[in-house]
Amino acid sequence: MEESVIREIYRLKSEKDAVILAHCYQPPEIQDIADHVGDSLQLSRIAASTDVSVIVFCGVRFMAETAHILSPDKTILLPEPIAGCPLADCIDVPTLRSMQAMFPDSLTVLYVNSSADVKAESYACCTSANALEVVESAPSDSVIFAPDRNLGTFISRKSDKKIHIWNGACRTHAVADIQDIKRHIEEWPDAELLVHPETSPEIWELADAVLGTGGMVRHVSNSQATRFIIGTEEGMVYRLKTLFPDREFIAAGRIYCPNMKVITLQKILDSLINLEPAVHLDPEVREKAYAAVARMTEITG
Numbered sequence: 333m334e335e336s337v338i339r340e341i342y343r344l345k346s347e348k349d350a351v352i353l354a355h356c357y358q359p360p361e362i363q364d365i366a367d368h369v370g371d372s373l374q375l376s377r378i379a380a381s382t383d384v385s386v387i388v389f390c391g392v393r394f395m396a397e398t399a400h401i402l403s404p405d406k407t408i409l410l411p412e413p414i415a416g417c418p419l420a421d422c423i424d425v426p427t428l429r430s431m432q433a434m435f436p437d438s439l440t441v442l443y444v445n446s447s448a449d450v451k452a453e454s455y456a457c458c459t460s461a462n463a464l465e466v467v468e469s470a471p472s473d474s475v476i477f478a479p480d481r482n483l484g485t486f487i488s489r490k491s492d493k494k495i496h497i498w499n500g501a502c503r504t505h506a507v508a509d510i511q512d513i514k515r516h517i518e519e520w521p522d523a524e525l526l527v528h529p530e531t532s533p534e535i536w537e538l539a540d541a542v543l544g545t546g547g548m549v550r551h552v553s554n555s556q557a558t559r560f561i562i563g564t565e566e567g568m569v570y571r572l573k574t575l576f577p578d579r580e581f582i583a584a585g586r587i588y589c590p591n592m593k594v595i596t597l598q599k600i601l602d603s604l605i606n607l608e609p610a611v612h613l614d615p616e617v618r619e620k621a622y623a624a625v626a627r628m629t630e631i632t633g
């Protein structure tokens with residue numbers, strides 16, 4: 333059954349001039365059939381640079397929106413429209429505007445894990461890898477950082493700027509269990525512990541490095557270590573095992589995002605058959621959100 337679905341996906345992909353992009357938190361069977369696997373920004377940039385007309389984005393809504401922001405002329409399909417992100421949903425435009433009214437001298441730096449209409453209200457976007465660089469280069473002494481409070485705290489410890497941090501968190505990373513992580517460190521004392529900055533500060537204290545998913549890939553590729561404990565969504569363990577079959581990886585506990593697991597092979601096939609559900613944004617929102625993403629690219633090169 334699965335094989336015939338995969339065959340049909342491949343056939344339709346070529347018939348409809350499509351590529352399949354999968355976030356590294358997607359389940360193994362989706363990563364396996366994707367043309368590219370990566371983090372949200374990397375995938376959106378691939379979407380913009382490829383010359384196909386249809387992108388099947390296997391991730392969550394804000395990621396497919398970012399692809400649409402960068403590629404308005406392509407059809408961006410999100411095979412399961414309920415694939416949302418509680419972190420992105422924890423901030424809305426009216427509440428952000430009230431915070432901006434409280435701190436009128438502060439520019440807003442927004443983590444890409446946010447919806448397009450909120451991005452449209454910001455000075456610049458950032459990823460976990462470039463958040464410090466974007467904050468440091470904003471032409472203001474203080475910054476509003478949203479929506480992830482752990483990433484905001486991580487940046488505020490490295491920056492001299494006053495940072496007003498939005499009190500949001502990723503439900504998957506923020507509840508990672510420190511006892512689980514300590515148990516894994518005891519079991520694999522020679523391993524490097526890599527954790528995502530969306531986890532809590534007490535977990536960073538135990539880590540060899542605090543990195544986004546792209547940073548984890550680069551770190552492993554440059555490291556002499558052979559074993560790694562991975563403190564981010566468990567889909568990343570599969571990604572790292574695929575990229576580095578000669579190393580060993582273990583998840584730092586049950587760090588599981590249910591929203592990242594709602595897309596199935598059948599839903600990918602249905603989306604290719606119907607060319608739906610596609611992402612649509614108000615053109616004015618898209619343009620303003622584009623300006624925030626473009627500013628990040630200007631800053632970080």
Ligand code: CIZ
Pocket residue numbers: 355370371372373444445460528543544545546
């Ligand atoms: O933006 C992304 O891709 C996410 C969710 C995490 C990361 O660190 O890359």
